[in-house]
Amino acid sequence: MKDPTVTDTQTVPVPDIDLLVGSRMTRRQGVTAPLGFRAAGIAAGIKANGKPDLALVFNEGPDLAASAVFTRNQVKAAPVLWSQKVIENRSLRAVILNSGGANACTGPEGFQDTHATAEAVASTLSSWGTETGPVEVAVCSTGLIGERLPMDKVLAGVTEIVHEMGGGLEGGTDAAYAIMTTDTVPKQVALHHTGGWNVGGMAKGAGMLAPSLATMLVVLTTDAKVSAESVDLALRRATARTFDRLDVDGSISTNDTVLLLSSGASQIEVSQAELDAAVFAVCDDLAGQLQNDAEGVTKRIAITVTGAATEDDALVIARSVARDSLVKTALFGSDPNWGRVLAAIGAAPVTIDPDRITVSFNGSPICRNGTGVPGARDVDLSGDRIEVVADLGLGNAEATIRTTDLSHAYVEENSAYSS
């Protein structure tokens, strides 16, 4: 079986972001920036500390087109198994999300809990006048693996949150707060296209962050008038080049889900290329926000591999460097220990020529043709952003992985998460 973290990206076109000239990006509103969407976030008591833990995103229509990508981890949480099933119809009315528990490794009872949650959302929405079936409701959960959810609190919360949502049009920010776990800030973005349509989104995720075809919990919305096929294409193309190229700790979550819902409420028809560019821009921004707020981060690092024979080769090698504990600890220490980059490249399952590798840190060449250059150890890495570029000298393909350093704070946070 193929490494599930490696995806074939050769057929994914590079988005033409020039199509967005004049458009405006904001970090407010998020999923409720596009017309036709409502959202809410409340504290339902799922988290012991009383913080917000339940979010709802509701599509008023007229369209209900939707697509999703999910974790490739073979151990999938109950809400992932449920949402994979309902998304087959390519149509969603709502997404219910909870933090405070992943509902993963919870057996058939955990799946029944997810089903019951979708049923409760559907019946509550129906009683408020929007006829909804449970198969129109996606479910996402995040938090500790292996614990059942407190279903009394979840179900009471569902009634409350539908009521809450009815009160206003701009609950996007509340929803973004309610899906946070170890995140320190909510992550939202909205793209307002000059043509009069919008794409919005929110995300959570700070650890167990090595998305595989999908990532973390992300809900994207648009009011563009587009087909379900177009929604699906735009989502897959965007995630392959954004979330799939973020790798904080090499650990692939059991709950990763990215959803894109379109309401068509702007009544503006948008081409595939325009939608691709806009969804990519929104995903790229959210991926950057996730990297900025990653667990224990002190350095935001971009590992770029150029001169590869194929884009997949470049990705595999960039990921090998991004996951190397010795590279990550050296960069935490602002130490230009480039030999560790070479060792990580040489250990990757891609054939390379050691004598052709050229590496630079923050634009300064530190190794040429596999051999160190004078002054290599004097490069200043004290800032909070580091760019590592490795050229293989084998071809013209390239790829970038975004990662972070391995710090004391990462160890501290993750040695005391469940207890």
Next chain:
Amino acid sequence: MKDPTVTDTQTVPVPDIDLLVGSRMTRRQGVTAPLGFRAAGIAAGIKANGKPDLALVFNEGPDLAASAVFTRNQVKAAPVLWSQKVIENRSLRAVILNSGGANACTGPEGFQDTHATAEAVASTLSSWGTETGPVEVAVCSTGLIGERLPMDKVLAGVTEIVHEMGGGLEGGTDAAYAIMTTDTVPKQVALHHTGGWNVGGMAKGAGMLAPSLATMLVVLTTDAKVSAESVDLALRRATARTFDRLDVDGSISTNDTVLLLSSGASQIEVSQAELDAAVFAVCDDLAGQLQNDAEGVTKRIAITVTGAATEDDALVIARSVARDSLVKTALFGSDPNWGRVLAAIGAAPVTIDPDRITVSFNGSPICRNGTGVPGARDVDLSGDRIEVVADLGLGNAEATIRTTDLSHAYVEENSAYSS
């Protein structure tokens, strides 16, 4: 290309260690425990701090049979390239080893330095009465990648160390000290067989420790009367089941080398099975010593995967768990966060059935058929040894990877190694 860290072990027989009943293991003498070997270790000035940094192991014969396994990292240090070449003859008179510099990524000049070192050892030995060619001298280096060695000090040290070796028969311990880098203790072992023959060994290695077909620097010696083919078989069989199953940080060194030299000086003929068992026992002990002294270690962890379809599957999954930063930080915190073990298993590139996985920590079941059992979070992991056993429920094959936790000390040590 296949993951270079994954080796086909299906054909490696399990050694019959019952053949060693009555034999005695010690942690003294090391490479000079077998008859026919001399060794020495000195401070040649390669390390700035004045600690011992040059070691020599000399085979007096009558036999000169030798074998070696090397790192599978594609970026190979100059001494690895040299030793790979000379070992083709399956005959070695001596091994010269230095700490204080890896001589990796040093270009053609670095290779010339290795060649010159072998030449100097050969000519000095010849002038002392043992006619030796440079192709009979293996070279090993360890330390920072990317710096040339101070060849004036290396060559002066070679003259001194040959002289030093002439003075006594038991320089094994001095040699073991001279190859240390971040190691805190020297690693030596000797097996004294009841049949009157011996196997000895020494090792260094504390970080960048994820051996691939070979590991770190290890020199093994025996005075058994065995063929070069037998030496080669015994070494490959032993390393596949010992050093290859040690994985401290997933980082594969550019310099890993394991050598086995036989002098035949005991004049005792030994069967392949006996040699296999003895070399395995010595390698197994040294691998345990490496684990005990790994960088930043506070917990010695064994990850065992049982119930796999094949031994390779078991190894790949055990390695996936052993390399997972979230598993390693949780265990550092004595936190039985078993969901992270499940997530790491599900992320491995081997097909599994999540609903059949059973996991125990220190003998206490914490997850059965993919679902947590009551009391799972109460397991006591406060001791300094942790056993994780995951049964896949798919077959009868199993494998164990030895690893360590991810601690503050690991981050501290590795964020300030080169600077």
